[in-house]
Amino acid sequence: MTIDNLPSRPAASDRLRVARNDEPRPTDGELRRLVGLVEHDDSVDPFPVIGWDALVWVVGNATQTAHFLESAFGMRLEAYSGPETGNRDNKAFVLRSGGARFVVTGAVDPDSALVAHHHRHGDGVVDIALEVPDVDRCAEWARTHGATILVEPHDETDEFGTVRSAAVATYGETRHTLIDRSKYYGPYLPGYVARRSNYQPRAGTPVRLFQAIDHVVGNVELGMMDQWVDFYRRVMGFTNMAEFVGDDIATEYSALMSKVVANGNHRVKFPLNEPAAGKKRSQIDEYLEFYRGPGVQHIALATSDILTCVDTLRREGVEFLETPDTYYSDPELRARIGHVRVPVDQLQRRGILVDRDEDGYLLQIFCKPITDRPTVFFELIERHGSLGFGKGNFKALFQAIEREQESRGNL
Numbered sequence: 393m394t395i396d397n398l399p400s401r402p403a404a405s406d407r408l409r410v411a412r413n414d415e416p417r418p419t420d421g422e423l424r425r426l427v428g429l430v431e432h433d434d435s436v437d438p439f440p441v442i443g444w445d446a447l448v449w450v451v452g453n454a455t456q457t458a459h460f461l462e463s464a465f466g467m468r469l470e471a472y473s474g475p476e477t478g479n480r481d482n483k484a485f486v487l488r489s490g491g492a493r494f495v496v497t498g499a500v501d502p503d504s505a506l507v508a509h510h511h512r513h514g515d516g517v518v519d520i521a522l523e524v525p526d527v528d529r530c531a532e533w534a535r536t537h538g539a540t541i542l543v544e545p546h547d548e549t550d551e552f553g554t555v556r557s558a559a560v561a562t563y564g565e566t567r568h569t570l571i572d573r574s575k576y577y578g579p580y581l582p583g584y585v586a587r588r589s590n591y592q593p594r595a596g597t598p599v600r601l602f603q604a605i606d607h608v609v610g611n612v613e614l615g616m617m618d619q620w621v622d623f624y625r626r627v628m629g630f631t632n633m634a635e636f637v638g639d640d641i642a643t644e645y646s647a648l649m650s651k652v653v654a655n656g657n658h659r660v661k662f663p664l665n666e667p668a669a670g671k672k673r674s675q676i677d678e679y680l681e682f683y684r685g686p687g688v689q690h691i692a693l694a695t696s697d698i699l700t701c702v703d704t705l706r707r708e709g710v711e712f713l714e715t716p717d718t719y720y721s722d723p724e725l726r727a728r729i730g731h732v733r734v735p736v737d738q739l740q741r742r743g744i745l746v747d748r749d750e751d752g753y754l755l756q757i758f759c760k761p762i763t764d765r766p767t768v769f770f771e772l773i774e775r776h777g778s779l780g781f782g783k784g785n786f787k788a789l790f791q792a793i794e795r796e797q798e799s800r801g802n803l
């Protein structure tokens with residue numbers, strides 16, 4: 393083959409097809425409804441953020457976790473890196489559902505740094521990667537406002553273009569990779585190849601169960617919540633969204649404090665929890681013990697049809713926290729929630745919680761931890777105008793969590 397008949401770079405339209413891989417991302421209009429996206433002027437933002445790029449996990453068995461996310465959660469495999477592609481350290485599977493992208497990584501080389509990480513923390517999220525329009529500007533702002541820059545801004549290039557990225561340390565051993573992929577059309581990052589699995593969803597399964605990431609919750613140590621709220625305000629220009637303290641989310645036994653910060657357009661929302669004094673150990677204490685420090689507690693997945701989503705997940709064996717029947721018969725709740733899109737008995741049958749605020753209502757439900765340790769779990773959320781996080785449900789929910797905690801002997 394001479395230099396003249398080497399395959400040419402794919403045309404832009406072909407490259408776009410490679411990048412998009414058939415999985416459509418929600419439009420801004422859809423995101424307004426799904427996750428409460430708001431208008432925001434990036435030009436006055438010191439740290440503009442477009443949205444979530446990916447949640448990167450370290451797990452004990454990436455091959456099987458990828459299969460679980462496909463078969464149970466309806467995600468689609470898009471890209472892969474591993475020994476077959478020249479990566480002898482680990483296997484990494486890139487999965488997507490609508491705008492939500494997960495990357496699950498697991499060690500292949502017994503001396504991989506992922507082994508030590510997994511030994512300490514178990515399965516969990518190591519990187520909450522954010523897409524930004526200007527990596528250098530964000531990294532510089534973060535640096536001058538006291539953040540630790542783990543990876544300096546740099547380019548990575550392959551036949552699909554160039555990505556520019558940097559990484560900033562956050563709570564525990566978690567990081568935020570900041571990434572500009574506006575000049576990149578590959579399936580994920582240089583080093584990854586497009587890959588599909590031959591998994592076939594059952595007949596009747598919806599095309600996707602959830603469309604976007606709504607929020608990602610961090611658990612931090614007692615006394616550290618305000619410092620991390622301040623970190624996101626100072627280092628990333630986020631603003632406070634909501635605050636729950638004391639009685640809002642206290643049960644007889646344990647309590648927690650929670651504050652929420654969000655980026656300018658509210659696409660990225662980070663509730664931050666810390667334990668609060670209670671008669672017994674709180675669920676946050678249990679997390680901190682088993683994750684060996686601060687980390688991501690739950691990931692809320694936005695769905696446009698939580699009923700079908702829950703039915704499908706249950707059929708695939710996913711377990712949810714049980715909601716007591718008294719929750720639904722409580723006249724206070726009935727009065728508070730008013731009219732919602734389905735009869736309450738439909739929600740009760742599935743254990744779906746309801747909350748209402750001045751902007752509207754939301755339906756939500758929490759899975760049991762998806763890992764062996766009692767650490768990370770998913771929330772499903774269907775918003776109808778409400779921009780909240782289910783404050784009215786916290787007490788009912790935590791009582792349910794505590795019953796689980798007690799059954800593990802950790803209360």
Ligand SMILES: [Fe+2]
Nearest residue numbers: 609692771781
């Ligand atoms: Fe949540």
